[in-house]
Amino acid sequence: MTSAVLPVLREARDGLTRHPALTILATLSMAVSLYVLGMFVLIAWNVRLTTAALGKELQMQVYMRPDATPEEIEALRMGLRSDDAVAEARLVTAAEARRRFEGRYPRLSGLAAGLGENLFPTSFEVVLRSAHQGPEEAERLAKAYRVGPGVDEVRFDRGWFERLTSLLGFFRNGGYGIGALLVMAVMVTVGAIVRLTVMARREEIEIMKLVGATASFIRAPFLLGAATQGLAGGLLAFLALRLTWAMLVRSNPYRENPMLAMAAGQFPPLDVVAVLPLLGVVLALAAAALSLRRASAQPGSRNAA
Amino acid sequence: MIQLFHVTRRYGTGAPALSDISFSVEKGEFVFLTGPSGAGKTTLLRLLFRDDLPTSGQVMVNHENLATMLPSRVPYLRRQIGVVFQDFKLLRRKTVFENVAYATQVIGLPAKEQRRRTYQMLEMLALNHRLHHFPEQISGGEQQRVAIARALVNRPLVLLADEPTGNLDPDLSLAIIETFKEINAQGTTVLVATHDRALIQRMARRVLTLAHGQLVPTGTA
Numbered sequence: 001m002t003s004a005v006l007p008v009l010r011e012a013r014d015g016l017t018r019h020p021a022l023t024i025l026a027t028l029s030m031a032v033s034l035y036v037l038g039m040f041v042l043i044a045w046n047v048r049l050t051t052a053a054l055g056k057e058l059q060m061q062v063y064m065r066p067d068a069t070p071e072e073i074e075a076l077r078m079g080l081r082s083d084d085a086v087a088e089a090r091l092v093t094a095a096e097a098r099r100r101f102e103g104r105y106p107r108l109s110g111l112a113a114g115l116g117e118n119l120f121p122t123s124f125e126v127v128l129r130s131a132h133q134g135p136e137e138a139e140r141l142a143k144a145y146r147v148g149p150g151v152d153e154v155r156f157d158r159g160w161f162e163r164l165t166s167l168l169g170f171f172r173n174g175g176y177g178i179g180a181l182l183v184m185a186v187m188v189t190v191g192a193i194v195r196l197t198v199m200a201r202r203e204e205i206e207i208m209k210l211v212g213a214t215a216s217f218i219r220a221p222f223l224l225g226a227a228t229q230g231l232a233g234g235l236l237a238f239l240a241l242r243l244t245w246a247m248l249v250r251s252n253p254y255r256e257n258p259m260l261a262m263a264a265g266q267f268p269p270l271d272v273v274a275v276l277p278l279l280g281v282v283l284a285l286a287a288a289a290l291s292l293r294r295a296s297a298q299p300g301s302r303n304a305a
Numbered sequence: 306m307i308q309l310f311h312v313t314r315r316y317g318t319g320a321p322a323l324s325d326i327s328f329s330v331e332k333g334e335f336v337f338l339t340g341p342s343g344a345g346k347t348t349l350l351r352l353l354f355r356d357d358l359p360t361s362g363q364v365m366v367n368h369e370n371l372a373t374m375l376p377s378r379v380p381y382l383r384r385q386i387g388v389v390f391q392d393f394k395l396l397r398r399k400t401v402f403e404n405v406a407y408a409t410q411v412i413g414l415p416a417k418e419q420r421r422r423t424y425q426m427l428e429m430l431a432l433n434h435r436l437h438h439f440p441e442q443i444s445g446g447e448q449q450r451v452a453i454a455r456a457l458v459n460r461p462l463v464l465l466a467d468e469p470t471g472n473l474d475p476d477l478s479l480a481i482i483e484t485f486k487e488i489n490a491q492g493t494t495v496l497v498a499t500h501d502r503a504l505i506q507r508m509a510r511r512v513l514t515l516a517h518g519q520l521v522p523t524g525t526a
Binding site (some may be wrong): 007014018059063204206207208209210211213214215217 | 343354356377380381382384385388393396398399407408410411412416440455459
């Protein structure tokens with residue numbers, strides 16, 4: 001096993017070190033391409049967090065009648081809990097409602113005391129799941145719960161729903177579209193770099209075949225070399241991204257501009273940014289495999305490596 | 306060892322590069338393949354190490370039909386055939402030693418055996434002093450000897466040489482052919498393609514003459 005692995009490792013190493021300038025240039029080019037993708041991942045991650053938070057603003061309030069029984073309240077709570085469209089349903093008791101009112105409007109707390117408990121009915125704050133956040137869906141749910149036992153009224157701001165869901169949809173769909181374009185750009189860039197590297201050694205591949213090297217013997221060092229370059233490019237991109245983010249969050253423009261905080265406030269977790277070196281390896285391997293197949297194909301013969 | 310039966314190789318719609326070629330070379334023979342430029346010598350040699358396929362006919366090397374051979378078998382065929390080219394075809398990014406040793410790595414020899422065989426072959430071809438040089442740092446004659454060393458290091462059954470002395474002076478050319486003679490004396494079948502008439506006449510071996518893709522009846526030079 002060792003006698004088979006060592007020559008492959010040596011060949012891969014030689015392929016990378018024989019022309020160090022070319023290797024460094026190729027790796028840096030991959031790194032730049034992956035860095036741009038990484039910036040998108042950083043922004044998209046933060047926008048995702050923001051949209052998730054905004055999504056929680058899409059609430060409807062279900063107000064209970066003053067004479068609603070505890071059983072009716074419990075029944076509604078259970079109903080909301082089991083509803084697929086509902087992400088969260090918070091019970092706001094009359095006492096809690098009163099406390100909120102007095103906290104928001106301290107000058108009116110005397111008025112509230114004079115009018116009695118009935119002023120603050122028991123209610124549920126219902127947050128919808130993202131798939132059900134459209135105004136039509138909210139309307140449908142409101143209609144359904146309006147006729148529930150003990151329910152007095154269901155309220156939601158349709159206009160606010162429409163504006164917010166439109167904004168969230170824009171971010172989500174736009175994000176997917178831009179992300180797809182960037183991934184394609186990275187594929188083209190990394191693919192071109194690796195293909196050029198393999199094509200530059202086409203004559204070498206031919207000679208290897210002539211002395212009786214098998215396809216796997218020829219391919220293995222190239223694939224290993226390409227994977228190494230892809231990994232190095234991805235790691236460099238990750239480090240550059242991390243450094244960029246660290247400098248950004250300490251800068252004055254970041255402190256003064258809330259949009260920047262929204263776009264780049266948090267650095268994505270490791271399992272998200274690990275996509276950079278992983279993508280570097282996968283794309284470099286795929287490009288190398290395809291290029292080797294093309295480099296080995298000869299007209300009039302059937303000797304593909 | 307080598308048998309061709311009515312072999313034709315045609316490219317496109319023009320005249321065939323090889324037309325109805327039939328001959329055989331016995332084990333241990335030394336044969337010259339001659340003819341003017343464009344006669345089909347290189348085409349014929351390419352068929353013998355399966356770098357090309359005949360349009361029709363059969364090519365047999367060591368009892369194997371090359372036309373029906375699976376692509377995965379081709380590397381193993383080539384390990385039994387040493388090939389020397391006019392342009393040497395050395396790996397530029399490897400030293401003299403590494404170029405020859407590569408052929409032993411390919412067949413999976415243990416590292417110690419790789420080194421032993423490589424040193425032995427380079428010593429036989431008087432290249433001990435060039436082990437760590439790159440091809441661009443040595444002369445044409447030395448490069449050709451490196452190519453020969455690589456072709457022979459795995460003790461092939463057959464040695465094919467395509468104009469091996471094309472880029473060399475007469476004295477060096479003769480030295481190369483003498484080396485081939487020694488290799489042949491050890492049992493390797495040798496087929497040398499050359500248009501150097503003087504060399505052929507000097508060696509007095511069997512000659513196959515090609516002209517316009519066809520074998521011309523001839524005997525020993």
